[in-house]
Amino acid sequence: MSPRGRRRQKRVERRPGGLALIAVAWLAAALVLESDAGISAYLGWALIGTGLLLVLAWAFRVRRLVSSGQHERLLRGRSTGRVMTWLMPPLAIVIAALSVWSDMPLRLRVILGQGPLLRHALTLREDPTLATEEGGHEIGIFSVYQSSVVAGQVRLITAPCGSDVCGLVYSPDGEPLVVTKDSYRHLWGPWWHWRRRDT
DSSP states (O other): OOOOOOOHHHHHHHHHHHHHHHHHHHHHEEEHHHHOOOOOOOHHHHHHHHHHHHHHHHHHHHHHHHHTTHHHHHOOOOOOOHHHHHHHHHHHHHHHHHHHHHTTTHHHHHHTTTHHHHHHHHHHHOOOGOOOOOOOOOTTTTEEEEEETTTEEEEEEEEETTTTTEEEOOOOTOOOOTTTOEEEEEEEEEEEEEEOOOO
């Protein structure tokens, strides 16, 4: 084999370490963004677009590996780390998709931020006039932009959801009251994910 062919073969065989690091960084960003009650349309499309680019770059590297015939050496090898490096981009996409489906990052954030959230909710239930109609403030690890009390249920808007807004509802007596086109998903204990549809 010519020196040029050997250099090309080494490039193909090389682990996609940079791509794996980008995949890990993308997954971390996705999990942080998914840990809020919602995500803006711009950030959502940016996350999807960069995820697609990541998969395309990975598919291009895999195609080069297969077309050069080097994939058999990779599969015969005993290095789990080497195989995991190659699998990291699609694994990152799968983990991010499962976390969106299960609400796990948001559930974990609610559990971790339970103390300040609960104190705030109980204060608002005792005195609903303290609810803020506009303006943001921090409650533990959540930014709350608007709060209200409806039928003893505390509603906290924490994030945009595309053209809607999303947040948390403290409802210790069961499923929250549906107002207009509201939708809810139970998260943990007395806490519910809330989507208020504005259109």
